Amino acid sequence: MLEARIKEQARALGFELVGIAPAAPADNFDRLREWLDQGFAGEMDYMHEHAQARQHPSSILPGVRSVVMLGMNYHPADAGETEPSAAKACAAQGFGKVARYARGEDYHKILRDRLNQLLCWLQGEVPHCRGRGVVDTAPLLERDFARRAGLGWLGKNTMLLNKELGSYLFLAALLLDLELRPDPAHETAHCGTCTACLDACPTQAFVGPGVLDARRCISYLTIELKGSIPLPLREPMADWLFGCDICQEVCPWNDKAPAGREQAFQARSDLDAVNLVELFGLSPEEFRARFRGTALTRAKRRGLLRNAAVVLGNQGDPRALPALERALHDEEPLVREAAEWAIYRIRNREDNLHAPS
Numbered sequence: 001m002l003e004a005r006i007k008e009q010a011r012a013l014g015f016e017l018v019g020i021a022p023a024a025p026a027d028n029f030d031r032l033r034e035w036l037d038q039g040f041a042g043e044m045d046y047m048h049e050h051a052q053a054r055q056h057p058s059s060i061l062p063g064v065r066s067v068v069m070l071g072m073n074y075h076p077a078d079a080g081e082t083e084p085s086a087a088k089a090c091a092a093q094g095f096g097k098v099a100r101y102a103r104g105e106d107y108h109k110i111l112r113d114r115l116n117q118l119l120c121w122l123q124g125e126v127p128h129c130r131g132r133g134v135v136d137t138a139p140l141l142e143r144d145f146a147r148r149a150g151l152g153w154l155g156k157n158t159m160l161l162n163k164e165l166g167s168y169l170f171l172a173a174l175l176l177d178l179e180l181r182p183d184p185a186h187e188t189a190h191c192g193t194c195t196a197c198l199d200a201c202p203t204q205a206f207v208g209p210g211v212l213d214a215r216r217c218i219s220y221l222t223i224e225l226k227g228s229i230p231l232p233l234r235e236p237m238a239d240w241l242f243g244c245d246i247c248q249e250v251c252p253w254n255d256k257a258p259a260g261r262e263q264a265f266q267a268r269s270d271l272d273a274v275n276l277v278e279l280f281g282l283s284p285e286e287f288r289a290r291f292r293g294t295a296l297t298r299a300k301r302r303g304l305l306r307n308a309a310v311v312l313g314n315q316g317d318p319r320a321l322p323a324l325e326r327a328l329h330d331e332e333p334l335v336r337e338a339a340e341w342a343i344y345r346i347r348n349r350e351d352n353l354h355a356p357s
Helices: 002-012 029-037 045-049 085-093 107-125 142-148 196-200 218-224 231-237 284-291 295-315 318-327 333-354
Strands: 017-022 066-073 095-098 131-134 169-176 206-208 240-242
Touching: 002 017, 002 066, 002 107, 017 142, 066 107, 066 142, 095 295, 107 131, 107 169, 142 169, 196 206, 218 231, 218 240, 218 295, 231 295, 240 295, 284 295, 295 318, 295 333, 318 333
Parallel strands: 095 240
Antiparallel strands: 017 066, 066 169, 131 169
């Protein structure tokens, strides 16, 4: 049976999860439009520009009939710890935290390569079939189709959850013009009365279960937002330099999930916790070389230095002042403003510490 062979080949390529969904209109398209109308996408204009295209996968592949949904586990060995060792060291040592998905190689390239291999194999089995592999840059509501393909349910933190693997999952899709037998959709949710993810968010980004106001999300603030981070949200960012894992760290379904097998996603030693002062000493060329091949390039140099300054301001260590003072002369106004804020925070904290009681 072709469906069984596709799944066998996908697992051989490193995908722990694979299921087949019919190519039909996305289940939550109307919810997406409502979410956009409420302004929750913030500055993510591409969400508005390509909103209509997300209604049906035929916008990506005309004539599509089936969607093979795939999931690859990137769960690290320390993800079950509420406070891993690198995170403990951040505040005292001037380091910033990076979301776990970004600590290894850029997942886009890895998943696209595997999707291309899977499609190449399939076209050897079924000559003349057409297909297209997509990760998360195409206008597809991946989690909708992942649920429809039986891979899991949508948690209250909007992430796809799987009973065995939790939520540390990269999703990918292979759109095909073949009529394949679909898998049963995952019709039940297993979050119950748990609200750990909603309660733990330091910026209160969840409007309610399954509804995220991206404008308050630390991942959005450190990656998608191009301007200055709003003042009330800087302190709640704490030590997060790039992305955030809090709503996944507290999820009970991740407690016993196995570690991922893909070596490309294993954390680089310099990304487990990033030395923030060092970043301000890198030239633009050195900066590009340091983060080449990782997801951190998405925030660009100005975004990462803005984030680094905010984290240093939150930590309040006066040893960071020389680096921040140099940043006052950076060519990027965004970096200068964040550095000025951080310097004020650190000096104000020092003044308070030494003020007479």
